[in-house]
Amino acid sequence: MEAVITYKPEAGAITGSWSETGYGVGGWVSGSANANTINARVRSGDNTFNARVAVVTRGARQTVSIKPQGLDVTEVSVTLRRR
Numbered sequence: 001m002e003a004v005i006t007y008k009p010e011a012g013a014i015t016g017s018w019s020e021t022g023y024g025v026g027g028w029v030s031g032s033a034n035a036n037t038i039n040a041r042v043r044s045g046d047n048t049f050n051a052r053v054a055v056v057t058r059g060a061r062q063t064v065s066i067k068p069q070g071l072d073v074t075e076v077s078v079t080l081r082r083r
Contacts, residue, residue, distance in 0.1 A: 003029065014040060025049070 003018040012032050019026035027049065031040030038055040051068040060082040067075045 014038065018042065029053075 012034055014031050014033050016029045018029055025044050027044035029040050029042050036057045040053045042053050043050045051066050054065045056063045061079060063079045065077045
């Protein structure tokens with residue numbers, strides 16, 4: 001997956017695009033960011049995929065949560081820890 005995202009610090013806003021070559025899909029990203037949290041909405045160009053994505057960093061831990069809408073999977077969450 002490839003993502004190109006622009007962050008506008010003065011507004012705390014993020015915007016951008018994403019693409020996944022294996023399935024040949026792509027779309028848009030929009031949301032907000034601050035010192036340790038990113039909250040975004042990700043959607044495909046044809047609107048067949050919509051999800052809320054949150055990335056929270058605290059110390060040596062980072063948690064990524066993806067909540068797709070309209071799918072059998074309701075949430076995927078991964079916590080990464082730096083040693």
